[in-house]
Amino acid sequence: MWKTSLSRRYSFFCVFFIIGICSCQENIAKPLATVDGIKISISEFNESFATGLSAVIERSSLTPEDSDRVKEEALHALIDEKIMLLRAGALSLSVSDAELERKIEEIKESYSGEGFERMVSVQKVNYSTWKEALRKRMLLEKLIASEVHVHIIVKENEARKYYSAHKRMYPQEKRVHVAQIVVREQDKADMILNMLKSGEDFGKVAREESIGPEAAKGGDLGFISQGIMPEEIDAALFSQPPGAISPVIKSFYGYHIFKIIERIEGTKITWSDMKEQVIHDLRKKKEEKAYVRWLEELRSRAAITIDRELLKKVTITLNHAHE
DSSP, rough: OOOOOGGGGOOOOOOOEEEEOOOHHHHHHSOEEEEEEEEOOOHHHHHHHHHOOOOOOOSSSSHHHHHHHHHHHHHHHHHHHHHHHHHHTTTTTTOOHHHHHHEEEEETTTSSSHHHHHHHHHHTTTTHHHHHHHHHHHHHHHHHHHHTTOOOOHHHHHHHHHHHTTGGSSSSOEEEEEEEEEEHHHHHHHHHHHHHTOOHHHHHHHHHHSSSSGGGGGGEEEETTSSSSSSHHHHTTTSSSSBBOOOEEEEETEEEEEEEEEEEEEEEHHHHHHHHHHHHHHHHHHHHHHHHHHHHHHHHOOOOOEEEHHHTOOEEEEEEOHH
């Protein structure tokens, strides 16, 4: 079973990948893989790898085995995307221009003044490419919502049972409900912090800029108990009032900005206090399991071919930035 969420894995190093492909025309023309007859070209793999893949190693160099694994996982992530897009097509799902424009307007509204245009300019974003990537993400979200999430039901009695069986996950000591934005570069983190101080919506910025797996939920990490996080993060989280935005904090994973949503000061917690959080946690757990089963079923019905000899000819070189 291949892994499908490389973007959810963090590295202890900030690493940039450069892909080298053999330049002969014959190899460039050949597909790396096909999904139900749809070709995945070297150039498409290259673009997806370069723009959508987080650093996935915890060492300063790639062994041949590491290289093979990274390429294999990246290709399978692209294959999964193709499978889901084909499924969306089979269901006649689409994202209309009107839906896309409404989403773009929502994103723009989360930036004050000309903040959105400034962000596009500073980051040298190709607007057309970004727009189509947003459309594709919206389509996949619509597909998963209609095929997976719509079927998930969490009853209060099963949530109570889950809570009773997992009380250790909900300690009674001091806790904070936080959201985070994490990026790889300090300059970008500093720019985002300035934007937040100017009134930008934290959740919107998290969805657009954070590399964390919780970005799609506005950076919401849920409740965190005191003493769980690294000391420098723990100190920042438990020394600020609700609504506060932390300074930029460096960790092995990147540069973090936290927002304090709520604090619980260690008083006795009742079921009514925890009900919403437990139902949320159980729903998320059930959604993740259902998503895995659903994607496995789609894979089993797809005709997938991979040119592994051609994949071996794809080489990866590492350029390292500062930790």
